[in-house]
Amino acid sequence: MTVLATALAGASDTRALEAGVGVLSRTGAVFTETFGDSSAQLVADGTTWAVAGEEVSASLRAAGVSLAPPLVLPATPTVYASYENVSLIREHLRGSDAVPVVVGSGTLNDLVKLASGELGREYLVVGTAASMDGYAAYGASITKDGFKITQYCPAPAAVVADVSVMADAPQRLTATGLGDLIEKVPAGADWMIADALGVEPIDRGVWDLVQGPLRASLADPAGLAAGDLAAVGRLAEGLLMSGLAMQAHQSSRPASGAGHQFSHLWEMEGLGRDAEPPLSHGMKVGLGTIAMCALYEVVLRRDLGALDVDAAVAAWPTWEQMASRIRGAGLPPEVEVAALAQSEAKYVPASALRSRLTDMVSLWPTLAPLLRAQLLPAADIESRLATVGAVTHPAQIGLDLDRFRTTYWRALTIRSRYTLLDLLLEAGLLSSCVDELFAPGGFWGQRPWPGVAG
Ligand SMILES: [Zn+2]
Numbered sequence: 001m002t003v004l005a006t007a008l009a010g011a012s013d014t015r016a017l018e019a020g021v022g023v024l025s026r027t028g029a030v031f032t033e034t035f036g037d038s039s040a041q042l043v044a045d046g047t048t049w050a051v052a053g054e055e056v057s058a059s060l061r062a063a064g065v066s067l068a069p070p071l072v073l074p075a076t077p078t079v080y081a082s083y084e085n086v087s088l089i090r091e092h093l094r095g096s097d098a099v100p101v102v103v104g105s106g107t108l109n110d111l112v113k114l115a116s117g118e119l120g121r122e123y124l125v126v127g128t129a130a131s132m133d134g135y136a137a138y139g140a141s142i143t144k145d146g147f148k149i150t151q152y153c154p155a156p157a158a159v160v161a162d163v164s165v166m167a168d169a170p171q172r173l174t175a176t177g178l179g180d181l182i183e184k185v186p187a188g189a190d191w192m193i194a195d196a197l198g199v200e201p202i203d204r205g206v207w208d209l210v211q212g213p214l215r216a217s218l219a220d221p222a223g224l225a226a227g228d229l230a231a232v233g234r235l236a237e238g239l240l241m242s243g244l245a246m247q248a249h250q251s252s253r254p255a256s257g258a259g260h261q262f263s264h265l266w267e268m269e270g271l272g273r274d275a276e277p278p279l280s281h282g283m284k285v286g287l288g289t290i291a292m293c294a295l296y297e298v299v300l301r302r303d304l305g306a307l308d309v310d311a312a313v314a315a316w317p318t319w320e321q322m323a324s325r326i327r328g329a330g331l332p333p334e335v336e337v338a339a340l341a342q343s344e345a346k347y348v349p350a351s352a353l354r355s356r357l358t359d360m361v362s363l364w365p366t367l368a369p370l371l372r373a374q375l376l377p378a379a380d381i382e383s384r385l386a387t388v389g390a391v392t393h394p395a396q397i398g399l400d401l402d403r404f405r406t407t408y409w410r411a412l413t414i415r416s417r418y419t420l421l422d423l424l425l426e427a428g429l430l431s432s433c434v435d436e437l438f439a440p441g442g443f444w445g446q447r448p449w450p451g452v453a454g
Pocket residue numbers: 133180260281285
């Protein structure tokens with residue numbers, strides 16, 4: 001994993017990273033190299049403790065690290081990413097100056113990341129599943145007052161990722177990791193569009209960290225489903241690289257495009273929150289990835305170089321008209337407030353739109369083949385996700401046709417980040433492209449909802 005060393009050099013928070021088969025026993029050495037002679041406070045839940053708790057403790061003890069009694073949360077029900085749990089962990093940590101060592105991925109890591117951040121304390125994560133890119137990233141996704149938000153907090157100072165532990169994790173966790181990672185394909189295309197139009201330039205070094213290893217990380221879904229060490233190792237590497245790239249860029253842009261916005265909107269609306277276990281981030285992101293790759297296919301069958309710019313500019317709403325559309329989008333009240341602010345931040349008046357669309361018309365013949373080379377077919381994404389047992393159809397997570405269909409428009413309102421959705425909205429093409437997806441021969445038209453006539 002030599003590429004990880006390059007990524008580590010650019011990371012703002014993470015100073016040590018040990019990834020590979022059997023590296024759990026290196027935890028003690030990583031800890032003392034990073035934190036000197038500090039003591040350690042282990043945090044786990046019943047499940048992750050059973051998987052790796054004793055071995056991590058033994059490794060720390062062997063390195064001469066003194067250990068506070070571990071904080072082990074119950075295994076069931078699944079530990080929830082709530083602010084109450086952050087407070088519980090933070091108050092426990094406050095009792096000493098020990099460095100937190102969290103054994104877990106996903107929610108547990110987010111809880112300890114935010115609790116440590118609030119105490120101004122560094123921490124170490126021992127990742128137990130290749131389930132998300134967040135274990136090497138800053139920020140934690142936490143529900144506070146019933147509203148899921150990403151709260152800023154530093155990334156872990158040290159990361160241990162034992163691929164043999166990750167390969168033994170439940171398959172749904174690997175599936176959610178693949179869902180989170182595969183979105184980097186259309187997210188890259190979104191960034192290419194934003195770059196070409198001068199909205200947000202690509203940082204080539206950071207781009208390479210994510211996109212360089214990406215295809216190899218996604219290449220073997222059957223191996224992932226079988227818990228193959230090489231396949232899981234490559235997935236873990238891709239996820240770690242994405243986290244480190246976000247640190248280097250101080251933004252999630254390198255690892256998150258419109259497919260993530262689908263997931264964020266559903267998270268804000270509480271989709272699957274009460275399921276046991278709760279519907280994971282990566283399952284929703286994977287579905288958002290299929291949705292966006294299908295939309296890219298519709299767009300790339302058209303010639304945007306032939307766009308009627310005058311007509312698009314004439315049809316462009318004023319900000320007041322746009323704001324009233326957003327108010328009519330059926331968003332929960334607190335999401336609507338955020339959506340208005342995010343959308344206003346990226347709104348351009350008609351004169352600026354004219355120059356942007358004029359640029360797009362001249363750039364399209366060059367840009368379209370580059371987008372084609374970046375993307376994967378939606379059916380290919382769908383098949384890889386199906387192979388690992390991930391979500392591939394909205395009905396599997398209780399989304400009805402209308403709610404899913406309108407996500408193509410509502411998702412773009414919640415984030416100021418410029419993606420294909422924004423380009424299509426500005427060009428006046430979003431509705432017709434989405435209509436094509438749901439028409440009888442379109443991607444979603446061929447995948448009817450149960451009980452809905454195809
Ligand atoms: Zn993600």
